[in-house]
Amino acid sequence: MNRFALSLSTAIARVTESALGPYQSAVVRIGFSATWLLFLLRELPHRQELYGPDGPWSWDLAEQLIAGNGAFTALIWSDGRIWFESVYGLAVLSSVLLLLGWRTRTMSVLFMVGVLSLQNRSIFMGDGGDNVLHLMCVYLVFTRCGQVWSLDARRARRENAARARGERVVDRVGPVLWIVLGLALIAATGAGRLLEGDLFVPALLWAVWLGLGVWWTIGRLAPTDQPRILLDVIANIVHNGALLVIMAEACLIYATAGWYKIQGTRWQDGTAVYYPLHLDYFSPWPALADALSSSATMVLLVTYGTVLVQVAFPFTLFNRRVKNVLLAAMMTEHAVIAVVLGLPFFSLAMIAADAVFLPTPFLRRMGGRAGGLAARVRARVTARRGGRTPLPEPRAPESAEETHVGFTA
16 A cells, blocks of 8 residues: 555656656647648648638638537638738748747647638648647647747756856746737637637637736746746646647547458458559559559558557557557558658658657657757858857756746747
8 A cells, every 4th residue: 555655646746746758749849830831831822722712612601610610710700811811821930930949838829729720711621630730739738848849948948047147037028929919819809709609719718828927927926936836736737638638649549540440341351552542632653552552462461550550559558669669660651651642741740649659768869869960060051151160059958857948838
């Protein structure tokens, strides 16, 4: 009994004292923001037909659908072209800033608004990856995904170093951003726009805005550290819960996909992979598709292997080595799907979801190599310009406890 109580207290302390999986949450943030950004940039010439006033799914049809299902989309507030371009531009800008990790808490909210606004405006524009992105953009709002590999983490390290030198640190950007977004929320609510349909997204927007205000106020005015510690514990619990939900969602996607495949006759006889390879829509490289489908044995192995990996993956999470092998197999499979079947954004979304299971040592090694490569590039650029070699950036923190990202993180 004492051993159980000790284990329980250790688990509670770990969940409340730190935001777990800083590298995993960072790579999920980078993966989904990059996926959405690349999609928006690729469809930039066709944005009016996909989501705007020129699309076959007209504004009137979208209004009728939204009135029925209550989904959130800012594009239903107006059918003007200027408003559409503003929302599309906001989606692109928030994706870039979330990718870089600038004010990640605020940018994750704006990222969610952009994703939901565009996807709910034209629900038929997607290839399966949009459903994953739709869910994950909401979960990201609850995570502290800027602990590492972000401009927020670099800013936090610099502020901590300045405080250690006895310098006063003043954040002017955070309060200004908070005031501007607060005015936008008040205007949208006053106009009745946020009160239309389901209230989950509006309530979430207000909760995050008020929470950031409370965080900043207590961080600056609290006479003791106790209120700040309490807020940090709450943020850690919310982050860890959201990270668990992301993992459960990924497992649910693979488990349901695998079990549904088992019930299909084409998957049972091993020929399911053969047919998509001969559809024009899924054959950007016909010669490659023909080469892969020419071997009946290869088609059979890929078909059964896909089902086996998807069904087995949730049960391998308790064995690290087996989990890593299947994880590599699934990521490779999605990379092949991106090339062979011409579904790059679906594959990128699934790889980003899979990344939450990547081991921390691997992510740290990859981050270290990327940082070293960036430092060498900067040194070469500086040397060519005849300037001094810049000092290397401070290292990324080894644990979540070393970084405390402030106001809008």
